[in-house]
Amino acid sequence: QVQLEESGGGLVQAGGSLRLSCTASGRTISTYTMAWFRQAPGKEREFVAGISWSGRTANYADSVKGRFTISRDNAKNAVYLQMDSLKPDDTADYYCAARGPVSVQYDANRYAYWGQGTQVTVSS
Numbered sequence: 001q002v003q004l005e006e007s008g009g010g011l012v013q014a015g016g017s018l019r020l021s022c023t024a025s026g027r028t029i030s031t032y033t034m035a036w037f038r039q040a041p042g043k044e045r046e047f048v049a050g051i052s053w054s055g056r057t058a059n060y061a062d063s064v065k066g067r068f069t070i071s072r073d074n075a076k077n078a079v080y081l082q083m084d085s086l087k088p089d090d091t092a093d094y095y096c097a098a099r100g101p102v103s104v105q106y107d108a109n110r111y112a113y114w115g116q117g118t119q120v121t122v123s124s
Contacts, residue, residue: 001026002113004096009118012086016122020081022096022115030074031101036081037108038092038120048094049081050104059104063089086122093117 008020020036035050049070051058058070069082079096097111105111 002029002032002098004098004113004115006094006096006115006118009094009120011121011123014087014122014124016086017082017084018086018120020083020094020096020118020120022079022081024077024079024098028074029072029077029079029098032098032113033100033102033104034070034072034079035097035099035104035111036070036079037095037097037111038090039095039117040092043092045095045108047106047108050106051079052104053101057104059106083120086120088122088124091120091122093119 003025005023031053036048037045038048039045049060051070055072067085072079095117096115098113099111
């Protein structure tokens, strides 16, 4: 079993930055594909970014390309999401997810492990 815990959310003005962290426990995530999803009030959960187990491949939703960067540190059993040039539309609860070593999946149903989420609010 893998337990995931997100941190780093908060309130930020439009144009600002935040760095989300996802720390894993229970077992190493070095062989897991990791991803960030988000869910805004009244909307479905959507893919934000994903990274392969090796860190060599990263995929992004079109809405965040060029502004967000996903990274991982397998030695620390952690994954990060650097969010720059934030917009009010980025306001949501952000979730970390993990699954076995396959290519990055865009469908939330394909991830077996989830954190509790961290709230990000971007004011205009």
